[in-house]
Amino acid sequence: MPKIVDHVARRRQLTEALWRVVSRDGVDAVSVRNVAAEAGCSPGALRHYFPDQSDLVASALALVGDRFAARIATLDVPGTPVEIVQAYCEQMIPLDEARRIEAEVWFGFVIRARLDPALDALTHRVQRDLRGFLAQLLPYIGAPSAEVDRLHALIDGFTLHLLLYPDQLSTDTVRERLRAHLESIASV
Template sequence: MPRIVDHEARRRELTEALWRVIYRDGIETVSVRSVAAEAGCSPGALRHYFPEQKDLIVSAMDQMSGRAGERITTLDPAGTPVDRLLAYCEQLIPMDAERRFEAEAWLGFITRARRDADLKELSTRVQHTLRGFLSHLLDELGFDVGEAVRLHALVDGLTLHLLLYPEQLTPERAREQLRAHLVRLPRKDAGAAAPL
């Protein structure tokens, strides 16, 4: 009896192999051969799913951007608006090994996207989606939506510092800095202070 192959699961396995190569060796080492070796398959088997290296990278980038989204949709934080906003923002920052892995791989993707129009388009779309999510979240929790750009920049900055300077910025310290910013966010009705 022929073996039934779950093609979507196989595509995920191959893109996850790409993430591991990027995380371990850097984006510049990515090739069909290196990803196939990591996935334990032949280059021909990988090309069956991703005819071009760019197809694999675009798919991996797309799936990576969805991981934080999946975590966020299952989140239902309690507490004050600041507590809830903090919980959501922490899903976007490398506060643990899983999120660090994602952020390292994403940094590789966006570095490559600077020289690749297809990847740049996807990277830009993800950034717009994230900005939209933060705007929606601020609005839903009663904060001034005009703060979305600054909050987005803070999330990105904390992410980079956690990746590049872990001896200077720990996840605990990043959480403190994020909370310190959030408690000062203006409310929709500018006269009201955000509850702590």
């Protein structure tokens, strides 16, 4: 009897192997051979699911978005409007190990995407979607729509600082500063 393979699950496993390579060795270590070795399969088996490295990288970036969307979909936060908006914003910041790895993958490939038009289009689309998501949150706290750029920049700044200088900025400090910013722009 032939073996039945869940192709979606297998693609996800291979993509997660790429994430582990990035987290451990950096973006420059990503190759079909290295990802296949991490996943415990042959390069040919990996190519069955991802014909080239660009497809694999696009899948890695898409998985970042999928995990963010899954967290948002299941988020149920009681509290004030500012507390609720803060909880949603925190889903974009690497405040735990899983989000740190997502951010490493995301920013690592954002830089590489400048040389790959297909990846560049994907990263721009995700940035537009995140900006749109933040724009939907601001009315909930009565903040003007003009604040979306500052909030987006603040979240990106916190993310970069937590990735690059984790010993200089604690997650508690990030949460406190995010809360202070949201309270400063809220009018509810």
